[in-house]
Amino acid sequence: MTYRTPPQDTLDLAAIRVRHTLLLLGLLWQGDRARVDLARELGMSRSAISSIVSELMDAGLVCETGPRAAQGGGSGQAGRRATMLALNTRAAFLLALDLGASHVRVDLLDLRCKTLASRTAVHDIACGPAPTYALVAGLTREVLGESGVVREAVVGVGAGVPGPVDHATGGVVQPPNMGGWDGENVTAGLGAALGLPALVENDANLGALAEARFGVYQGEPDLIYVKAATGIGAGVMLGGRLHRGVRGGAGEIGHISINERGPVGRSGNPGSLESYAAGQVLVEVARARRAAGAPSTLPGGLTLADLIAGANSDSLAREVWAEAGHHLGVAISTALNLFNPGAVVIGGRLTGAGEVFLTAIRESALSRTLRVNADHTPIEFSSLGADAGVLGAGAMLLDHLFTPAGLRHLCRIASVGRSPPPTPRRSTPTPPHPFFSLGGTL
Numbered sequence: 001m002t003y004r005t006p007p008q009d010t011l012d013l014a015a016i017r018v019r020h021t022l023l024l025l026g027l028l029w030q031g032d033r034a035r036v037d038l039a040r041e042l043g044m045s046r047s048a049i050s051s052i053v054s055e056l057m058d059a060g061l062v063c064e065t066g067p068r069a070a071q072g073g074g075s076g077q078a079g080r081r082a083t084m085l086a087l088n089t090r091a092a093f094l095l096a097l098d099l100g101a102s103h104v105r106v107d108l109l110d111l112r113c114k115t116l117a118s119r120t121a122v123h124d125i126a127c128g129p130a131p132t133y134a135l136v137a138g139l140t141r142e143v144l145g146e147s148g149v150v151r152e153a154v155v156g157v158g159a160g161v162p163g164p165v166d167h168a169t170g171g172v173v174q175p176p177n178m179g180g181w182d183g184e185n186v187t188a189g190l191g192a193a194l195g196l197p198a199l200v201e202n203d204a205n206l207g208a209l210a211e212a213r214f215g216v217y218q219g220e221p222d223l224i225y226v227k228a229a230t231g232i233g234a235g236v237m238l239g240g241r242l243h244r245g246v247r248g249g250a251g252e253i254g255h256i257s258i259n260e261r262g263p264v265g266r267s268g269n270p271g272s273l274e275s276y277a278a279g280q281v282l283v284e285v286a287r288a289r290r291a292a293g294a295p296s297t298l299p300g301g302l303t304l305a306d307l308i309a310g311a312n313s314d315s316l317a318r319e320v321w322a323e324a325g326h327h328l329g330v331a332i333s334t335a336l337n338l339f340n341p342g343a344v345v346i347g348g349r350l351t352g353a354g355e356v357f358l359t360a361i362r363e364s365a366l367s368r369t370l371r372v373n374a375d376h377t378p379i380e381f382s383s384l385g386a387d388a389g390v391l392g393a394g395a396m397l398l399d400h401l402f403t404p405a406g407l408r409h410l411c412r413i414a415s416v417g418r419s420p421p422p423t424p425r426r427s428t429p430t431p432p433h434p435f436f437s438l439g440g441t442l
Helices: 013-030 035-042 046-059 129-147 186-194 203-214 279-291 304-309 315-339 349-353 355-367 385-401 404-418
Strands: 062-067 083-087 093-099 103-109 115-122 154-161 198-202 223-228 232-238 343-347 379-381
Touching: 013 035, 013 046, 013 083, 013 404, 035 046, 035 083, 046 062, 046 404, 093 129, 093 385, 103 129, 103 385, 115 129, 115 385, 129 186, 154 186, 154 203, 154 385, 154 404, 186 198, 198 203, 198 385, 203 223, 203 232, 203 343, 203 385, 223 315, 223 349, 232 315, 279 304, 279 315, 279 349, 304 315, 304 349, 315 343, 315 349, 315 355, 343 355, 349 355, 355 379, 385 404
Parallel strands: 093 154, 154 198, 223 343, 343 379
Antiparallel strands: 062 083, 093 103, 103 115, 223 232
16 A cells, blocks of 8 residues: 655645855844854855755845955965855845834845935925825935935835734724824825835834834844834834734733723823823923923923923923833733733833933833842833834834745845846836745745
């Protein structure tokens, strides 16, 4: 009797090769290596490594950079030094968008997320989708023009928005800080406006991706990023993966009620964190106290910028920031007790208030957290500053490109730079290629 192996048990050699290719690219993304280094780190034969490298060099994704530098400067070292390999970081390009409540930023990045050109414009996102897409399209033309990169060499668009995103559809769902956007499919809207495949994510989630890949705690598998600005949100990394929840709404820390009898915030929840510590709320609190006679050197029509500038010099500003830090710390203690992360990183405009704000956050959070969840868990401001949004968008695109289907898309786009430039056409733009297609190899 002949035993026939079921089709699902068949060894897919092509899929294994693609997996090895992705692992190799990941190592070269981290830094230059020789073929012998790659063989050792991946546990593969040098012939198998050479075959994959040749394929990637043909695709334009990998290049040779010359012999390995002599160890210790020893000019008398015998033998032939290994040839080093590098990721061709300009084989293709990434378009990163940071759509904030009051600004739009567009960056063109290389494959290591280095900014090649950047544009930022003041913009009220409550103006709605159409004006926002038009602005993004104009800024995109500017960064492409400055860098001399053709649109066909861009693999896709990654965008962060200040509201909940349904991960399955790319649509925003009841965003408290994005009036006029409820139900808008931002993935489709950006794709149509730019003629490129798009991925959209909540801005705090992108902050978490940026910190995990580029920040001080890069490589930390369990990390919470809190963005404190016009609104307050959190991105949660668990086991090295972004935790989105069932639809994408995980991490909405700004809408946790820290006082069930407190004021109603923009989300409609009584006593939510945002109703105590969101940027405009702090401005209103400071204005009211100043009008009531609180001593202060802040101007009469003070703004958030004034409040930040006076954080360490004005008594009223210090009081407001200490209270805001206390409230944020209460919410962070809940996250610490739920997830026991390896680090909590705080970003966003409110971190400009500095030490008075951070000290209050730490004291409030750690005093309310079980020791097992508080010990060895640093709470720090982000070192990435205003770049967190675009770096997170770049990290999201890389995560998608370094998949089997994403690799096919990357190789297709990389071939643009190795072919004659396309002939301009006046016809209607064709729909952008999707990032993912089923099956296949390089």
